Amino acid sequence: MKILVQKYGGTSVANQSRMQEVARRIVRCQEQGHAMVVVVSAMNHTTEDLIAAARRINPNPSPRAMDMLLATGEQMSVSLLAMAIEGLGHNVVSLTGGMSGIYTDQRHKKARIARVDSQRIMAELGKGNIVLVAGFQGVTPEGEITTLGRGGSDTTAVALAAAVVAERCEICTDVDGVYTADPNLIATARRLPEITYDEMLELSRLGAGVLSTRSVELAKEYGIPLVVRSAFSDDGGTQVVEVSVVEQVLVRGVTLDSDISRISVAGVPDRPGIAFGLFSKLASEGISVDMIIQNLNRAQVNDISFTVAKEDAPAAVQACWAFLESIGGHGLVLQKDNAAKISIVGTGITGSTEVASTLFGTLFESGINIEMISTSEIKISCIIDASEGEEALRRLHRAFSLDELELR
Amino acid sequence: MKILVQKYGGTSVANQSRMQEVARRIVRCQEQGHAMVVVVSAMNHTTEDLIAAARRINPNPSPRAMDMLLATGEQMSVSLLAMAIEGLGHNVVSLTGGMSGIYTDQRHKKARIARVDSQRIMAELGKGNIVLVAGFQGVTPEGEITTLGRGGSDTTAVALAAAVVAERCEICTDVDGVYTADPNLIATARRLPEITYDEMLELSRLGAGVLSTRSVELAKEYGIPLVVRSAFSDDGGTQVVEVSVVEQVLVRGVTLDSDISRISVAGVPDRPGIAFGLFSKLASEGISVDMIIQNLNRAQVNDISFTVAKEDAPAAVQACWAFLESIGGHGLVLQKDNAAKISIVGTGITGSTEVASTLFGTLFESGINIEMISTSEIKISCIIDASEGEEALRRLHRAFSLDELELR
Numbered sequence: 001m002k003i004l005v006q007k008y009g010g011t012s013v014a015n016q017s018r019m020q021e022v023a024r025r026i027v028r029c030q031e032q033g034h035a036m037v038v039v040v041s042a043m044n045h046t047t048e049d050l051i052a053a054a055r056r057i058n059p060n061p062s063p064r065a066m067d068m069l070l071a072t073g074e075q076m077s078v079s080l081l082a083m084a085i086e087g088l089g090h091n092v093v094s095l096t097g098g099m100s101g102i103y104t105d106q107r108h109k110k111a112r113i114a115r116v117d118s119q120r121i122m123a124e125l126g127k128g129n130i131v132l133v134a135g136f137q138g139v140t141p142e143g144e145i146t147t148l149g150r151g152g153s154d155t156t157a158v159a160l161a162a163a164v165v166a167e168r169c170e171i172c173t174d175v176d177g178v179y180t181a182d183p184n185l186i187a188t189a190r191r192l193p194e195i196t197y198d199e200m201l202e203l204s205r206l207g208a209g210v211l212s213t214r215s216v217e218l219a220k221e222y223g224i225p226l227v228v229r230s231a232f233s234d235d236g237g238t239q240v241v242e243v244s245v246v247e248q249v250l251v252r253g254v255t256l257d258s259d260i261s262r263i264s265v266a267g268v269p270d271r272p273g274i275a276f277g278l279f280s281k282l283a284s285e286g287i288s289v290d291m292i293i294q295n296l297n298r299a300q301v302n303d304i305s306f307t308v309a310k311e312d313a314p315a316a317v318q319a320c321w322a323f324l325e326s327i328g329g330h331g332l333v334l335q336k337d338n339a340a341k342i343s344i345v346g347t348g349i350t351g352s353t354e355v356a357s358t359l360f361g362t363l364f365e366s367g368i369n370i371e372m373i374s375t376s377e378i379k380i381s382c383i384i385d386a387s388e389g390e391e392a393l394r395r396l397h398r399a400f401s402l403d404e405l406e407l408r
Numbered sequence: 409m410k411i412l413v414q415k416y417g418g419t420s421v422a423n424q425s426r427m428q429e430v431a432r433r434i435v436r437c438q439e440q441g442h443a444m445v446v447v448v449s450a451m452n453h454t455t456e457d458l459i460a461a462a463r464r465i466n467p468n469p470s471p472r473a474m475d476m477l478l479a480t481g482e483q484m485s486v487s488l489l490a491m492a493i494e495g496l497g498h499n500v501v502s503l504t505g506g507m508s509g510i511y512t513d514q515r516h517k518k519a520r521i522a523r524v525d526s527q528r529i530m531a532e533l534g535k536g537n538i539v540l541v542a543g544f545q546g547v548t549p550e551g552e553i554t555t556l557g558r559g560g561s562d563t564t565a566v567a568l569a570a571a572v573v574a575e576r577c578e579i580c581t582d583v584d585g586v587y588t589a590d591p592n593l594i595a596t597a598r599r600l601p602e603i604t605y606d607e608m609l610e611l612s613r614l615g616a617g618v619l620s621t622r623s624v625e626l627a628k629e630y631g632i633p634l635v636v637r638s639a640f641s642d643d644g645g646t647q648v649v650e651v652s653v654v655e656q657v658l659v660r661g662v663t664l665d666s667d668i669s670r671i672s673v674a675g676v677p678d679r680p681g682i683a684f685g686l687f688s689k690l691a692s693e694g695i696s697v698d699m700i701i702q703n704l705n706r707a708q709v710n711d712i713s714f715t716v717a718k719e720d721a722p723a724a725v726q727a728c729w730a731f732l733e734s735i736g737g738h739g740l741v742l743q744k745d746n747a748a749k750i751s752i753v754g755t756g757i758t759g760s761t762e763v764a765s766t767l768f769g770t771l772f773e774s775g776i777n778i779e780m781i782s783t784s785e786i787k788i789s790c791i792i793d794a795s796e797g798e799e800a801l802r803r804l805h806r807a808f809s810l811d812e813l814e815l816r
Binding site for chain 2 (some may be wrong): 016019050053055057058061062064065068069071073076077078079080082083084086087091093094098099106143144145158246
């Protein structure tokens with residue numbers, strides 16, 4: 001049995017006519033000889049509407065109640081898509097996350113998949129059914145409904161692809177692949193026919209919304225051939241692969257994340273263990289810290305700055321104040337919201353002096369000040385002022401000749 | 409532990425402010441010393457909206473897919489109500505039908521509760537939680553989601569009351585009790601402080617929407633003290649009891665059901681087994697037949713007429729044609745939709761000649777033609793033309809002095 005796992009996002013099933021279109025596409029894939037497992041997100045705006053309804057009733061609902069509520073979104077879309085496929089005369093079965101055997105840990109709103117029991121899905125495929133699975137959700141071993149957090153449906157799809165040993169996992173979305181930059185910001189952005197897991201991972205981490213980080217990690221771990229493609233066209237697509245054969249291209253993409261806050265803890269004593277204590281405190285609050293800079297300002301007094309996702313900033317500030325209190329009440333916490341992170345991604349770029357000098361040179365010539373820098377094996381990120389983000393994106397995209405990329 | 413089971417219908421949780429109000433009421437009941445188990449329907453219009461969305465995609469979706477879809481309605485309302493109670497600082501847990509241990513048979517869209525495993529609910533009550541249960545739904549032993557059909561949330565409430573050995577089951581709704589007639593049609597209708605299970609059962613069967621038939625059957629079977637009361641006021645209410653002490657009142661209520669179709673199968677051979685065959689066929693299609701009349705018209709040729717709920721009429725007509733075909737193609741099927749059933753209900757009324765003569769006399773004096781009559785121990789029903797239904801209701805309500813009923 002050649003199993004194909006597809007995932008359709010919220011815009012792909014946003015209304016009746018799109019659902020019908022997706023249904024026809026799924027049926028076509030089945031007729032081409034694939035056993036079909038299809039993961040579906042909530043219809044566009046459903047999740048937002050549910051969150052808004054919840055907040056009107058309680059500004060701070062429990063994660064458990066929130067998961068019970070949000071899980072209905074995917075259950076609705078999977079039910080309606082099943083009806084559309086029934087209407088085409090094909091056998092189909094819709095399953096919730098729990099029914100399809102997706103078991104998670106207990107962390108409501110950001111659960112991790114612990115185990116996939118593929119028995120039910122395999123039995124349904126064996127009966128010739130198209131199997132639709134509600135994305136973004138699972139159950140704990142005790143049967144409590146959990147959700148996987150942002151991008152959870154991608155993760156569902158890749159985890160199922162691994163569990164059923166699928167030939168391929170296709171993420172069908174509203175863009176036709178992974179681009180050298182966000183096409184909404186850069187008109188000349190080019191689609192990449194191929195990208196490595198590691199590069200994709202960096203792009204996802206850096207806020208390229210096309211794939212969730214966790215799904216790319218899983219795909220890499222299990223060696224799942226992953227494809228990002230349009231939900232509505234058979235053209236295009238980007239293959240996510242282990243090793244790319246397009247060797248001559250060094251920089252694959254430029255990303256901009258404008259939802260960054262920079263937080264500074266100023267005037268803390270220069271003692272061993274201070275930074276460790278601060279970042280342990282932040283980690284224990286579930287706040288993920290990105291870049292860190294430490295400056296020794298005056299004798300025995302330090303400034304520590306770091307960046308977090310803007311949505312985590314209020315909690316981070318609170319945690320920092322609590323930390324300062326715990327070490328005797330010295331220091332100050334400052335928050336700057338108008339930060340942006342501009343990054344370039346590509347295998348081997350940190351080994352190339354030319355890439356670094358083009359990056360810094362371009363920003364310098366544009367009069368854009370770099371506040372922080374961080375590098376990894378395959379990316380270089382700079383924190384700049386948010387007001388200069390799009391300008392930086394455009395200039396770097398041109399400087400690395402990404403708009404002239406030769407594509408297959 | 410004194411357990412109180414309450415059920416709130418769709419209008420009681422229709423919007424944010426009503427949910428808050430219901431939340432405060434539930435908390436008040438808990439503070440009065442009750443362990444609270446609360447069954448919640450989908451918010452008003454949710455179910456209708458989901459059905460409409462389904463029909464736009466597929467006019468004839470599978471019952472299984474429909475159940476997956478509809479079950480989200482109650483899951484949403486139970487989640488939101490939990491958030492409202494959390495906002496009041498009380499411990500609460502929301503459960504789907506399946507999570508709360510409601511196991512049903514496999515009949516999607518009209519499943520019957522087969523078993524209630526109250527373990528989870530009792531454990532949650534033991535922890536001091538208010539337990540909210542999504543009404544109208546359950547799971548099969550295989551974990552498939554089912555719905556209980558019309559009035560299913562009442563049934564959920566009574567079944568849970570039996571399973572947890574509740575002190576009382578309160579059906580909290582948008583009216584403050586059971587009335588002598590529909591107050592929307594008869595301004596002088598009076599609330600009954602008390603009614604017997606059997607009388608209530610007849611009223612429910614006859615279309616008094618206040619309680620589902622199945623829930624009354626269950627309450628009678630398990631001897632559950634049942635109360636119908638307003639969701640928003642502590643006043644009023646109707647107790648449903650085994651034996652009523654209000655003995656002097658003979659006729660308790662008058663009901664009108666305008667959603668009746670009369671179907672005639674004309675010109676069938678007058679052979680033994682014909683009627684049996686016809687009604688077996690209808691039963692096997694799941695069509696519930698109410699009144700039946702058989703006329704011998706000419707030699708060896710029969711007319712059989714019967715009434716069904718209007719929504720079942722198309723399926724019934726189809727089944728009748730199929731039956732005629734199976735016996736050789738004789739005969740004709742006719743459908744009349746503008747029929748109504750007017751009924752009077754009260755323990756012992758069929759034993760009273762005075763009641764029968766008042767009924768038939770009043771209709772005769774009003775020039776209303778009776779097409780069919782059926783009686784049971786505690787009710788007399790007449791099929792009349794739908795255009796005369798409300799007139800008949802008003803006249804009978806007055807004729808039996810129901811607007812002058814002495815009430816406590």
